[in-house]
Amino acid sequence: MYKNGKMEALPLPEDASEGGASDINEHGIVLMQATVGGIDKQYIYLNGARLEIQLPAPFDNRPSLKRINNRGMMLGDYFDTRASLRHPLVFDGTDAFDLNDCIDAEARAKYELVYAYDFNDQGRVIAAALDRARQSAVAVVLAPQ
Numbered sequence: 001m002y003k004n005g006k007m008e009a010l011p012l013p014e015d016a017s018e019g020g021a022s023d024i025n026e027h028g029i030v031l032m033q034a035t036v037g038g039i040d041k042q043y044i045y046l047n048g049a050r051l052e053i054q055l056p057a058p059f060d061n062r063p064s065l066k067r068i069n070n071r072g073m074m075l076g077d078y079f080d081t082r083a084s085l086r087h088p089l090v091f092d093g094t095d096a097f098d099l100n101d102c103i104d105a106e107a108r109a110k111y112e113l114v115y116a117y118d119f120n121d122q123g124r125v126i127a128a129a130l131d132r133a134r135q136s137a138v139a140v141v142l143a144p145q
Helices: 105-110
Strands: 016-024 030-036 039-046 049-052 064-068 074-080 085-091 096-098 111-119 125-131 136-142
Touching: 030 064, 039 064, 064 111, 074 096, 074 111, 085 125, 105 111, 111 136
Parallel strands: 016 064, 085 111
Antiparallel strands: 016 030, 030 039, 039 049, 064 074, 074 085, 085 096, 111 125, 125 136
16 A cells, blocks of 8 residues: 555754654644744644644643544643643634533543543544542543534
């Protein structure tokens, strides 16, 4: 399948000390990260163009976007100063949401989402949550309403 395939170098910003790519969707949109001046920045790359992603506050606090689905929604995490730890987030290009704020009150009382691994085009998320009673991690699936 890849024999004699083409390779394209994904350009980082000139002043980046390091960087990489974490995902690509079926439209060819690549999700990239780079460290510029000691700050981790997020980008999308398509057809030779790299655009910096600007997350709204408070999600702009050390964000790390790792997945992009075919609808252009991005999944990652950020540092939540209220909880003093990283929380998973979803970003649709305009608005960002802490996934802990998106689950119902009963689930939120039992679990705290700590990491989101992946999601599909319907918005179903596979994640890890802290079971508050047992103080152990469990796998969960989140389904949007």
